[in-house]
Amino acid sequence: MKNLNSGFSAALGAARNGGIVPRVFVFITAKVRATGAPVSIGFWTGDEDINATVISGITGLPEARSYVGAVNLAVSAISRVSDLTTQTVTVEMSQIADAAQQLVRTYDIRLAKVEIHEMTLDVASRQLSSNPEIAFLGQVDGAPVETPMVGQDGRLTISVISDAINMLERTNPRKSSYEGQKRRGGDEWGLYSSTIATWQIPWGQKAS
Template sequence: MKILEPSLISSLQAARDEGIAPVYFAWIEGRSRDTGTVEGLGFWSGDDDHSFNVQTPSGGLTSRAYIGGCNLTISDPTYVADWTDNPISIGLSQIADAAQYLARGLDLRLAYVETHVTTWDSGRLSSNPQLHWIGIVDDAQISTPSAGGDGGINLTVRSELLSQMSTVNPAKSSDAHQKRRSSGDLFSVYSGMIRSRKTQWWNE
């Protein structure tokens, strides 16, 4: 269950009469291709660079710098009642310097992502950006256009929770695998023999 700030709830309730202007934020943590360190980059759908207090997964607030003017778009998540993993898409301008650095300067494989959302109300944000999605980058595509065409950077972001729950563990409980973890582990030393052994558990 999501608990939104009262000011954002009021803005959403008034949308039928006054319209609504959503504002999106994306925070992406990739690994530097030069140093290997994790770097966080923030983008928002406004035009200028700003710092915002955004909602964290634990429910508190943290201050982050967000870069504007990158034509940020974020698709709406699809909520279902089963374990279907429906990713969201994050789009950025292909010519923005910060977006270029994100796509080419950082390794985005399984990069951690948070998205936030709020609305405009009378020329200002109606609330602190509210947590919208938590996930990991599953795919990153750079579209280079021909002359006069449109390009872009598109990230496919899967749910972090569903990704972890659907991951298959390749580990085997063989004696060899157990010994790779600890050379003195004897838990499965007889597993190969027991597998083919037939034991009579009752008296005829």
């Protein structure tokens, strides 16, 4: 069970009488195509650019980040499940936003790490109720750019899959071999693995 901080919990508890103003934050760490260096861009569902301190999904520590607003950001519902099903979350935004264009056309977002945070705004002051809480940690699984016809709307759609569950489902491409095992501190467990399959082991009778 997730433990919410007191500010977020109080805002949710007061929503029945006072209303609620939810906000979603998306932070994507891509790569510079020329060098492979990591570069991060944040987006949120607000109407202006802001600086916010969020709880990092990697370290669990507060981290100051910048988020770009007014990009028509929409994030699909995040399912809370108790099994090992790989969850997919869809992140959509306007494809004409400068920051969105920079993300998909300037940077390489293949397998980019994605952190999604959630928080509410105080109904009266419109300030964050608390530091945004991590809601989903994943990686980009696809980012098609839909170019619309004249007079129609276009969207940038990013598919994000669960990072932890996806790692559990990955297979190790390394094959078992004597040479491969020997690299681990001189392990010679597989010294005779290439010939042992041809050995004839007598069982229950005297060998001829």
